[in-house]
Amino acid sequence: MTIHLHRGDLPTGIDFGDAVAVDTETLGLSLVRDELCLVQLSAGDGDAHIVQLDRSSYHCPNLKALLADNAIQKILHFARFDVAMCEKYLGVTLAPVFCTKIASKLVRTYTDRHGLKDVAREIAGVELSKQQQSSDWGAAELSEAQLQYAASDVLHLHAIRDGLSAMLGREGRSELARACFDFLPHRARLDLAGWPDTDIFAHS
Template sequence: MASTLFAANTTIKLHRHDLPPDVDLGPVVAIDTETMGLDPRRDRLCLVQLSAGDGTAHCVQIIPESLGGRGADCPNLKALLARPDVVKLFHFARFDVAILRAALGVECAPVRCTKVAAKLVRTFTERHGLKDLCRELLGVDISKQQQSSDWGAAELTPEQLAYAASDVLHLHALWDRLEALLRREGRLELAEACFRFLPTRGALDLMGYDEPDIFAH
């Protein structure tokens, strides 16, 4: 079942349980997740947002079987996430790849992360959040008002869906700007090495190696 919301030159499509089989998001797909909290070992995955960077966001609501849903039975979504020929573009991929592995049993690769890219080239600032990057690099203001809302609700509000969509609609443009900076500063190869490691970093987090960090002294 799907519903469509139109807002501010964007189209938001809500799909319950799985991505439709006929959706083609191209060779690079922007992805984000909404969960019940920030611990991927504990907190439930509620929503997966995807965009081809064309002004349309597809939001897949993951509903557990205990609440009348299908849980991790989302074969179309999982197939896309696992495709080796599709680049998955995230902001703070470390969390997203971990929660997708924990909830859906799928490893996302290859990946790119705009937060990692920003930290590699924007060393003159500590502002690496998506809201800051969109404003400073794209001139776009996105709202974070719904960030702490209840994503496990059976019915998501238009405001929640608009917020969720905003987290993926600008990632392609943001990556274009950051990739140019990485090339300018000679750090693209270093960034690519970091991106290749991110699925492993997520797996380590799920095993409890976020604290203590095995890379710490």
């Protein structure tokens, strides 16, 4: 595994193919309060690219172009949060998306454990450490442990997607999953507009 740290933006010329694994790190879990700090990316080749964003401007044209490219699938776990963060701070809509958490909930109905650590263990056969999950991602200098943690969240998403895609196909739920994925940008906009917990489809 090689971790490439880029300050401010991706360099030109990096090819992630037709699908890129994406994750973000923020100052916290509030869309209103906590700023976007990092975007992690992987082509599924064992390398991770971590972009440490300039929070004074969020000027990162190469990263934004990649994330906005509709010809490239974005693979995320709990995409709802990352899609909202990228919409708010980078002004880009992530699409098309494959959310491994939604896919897990649609086919791993024999369990209620849909966190990335549990899904990675079962589907990809890897153990992920969550030791740095609560960490200061706004620090000017990131520790090696932080970089390792940030990278681990994207390195296995291609394999997880492939495993879950096979299960979705087996259970006849691929079309339903795709419809859920396609709705994610709208769900993220509802979160940003003030409806994070309200079920607008409910009768009450």
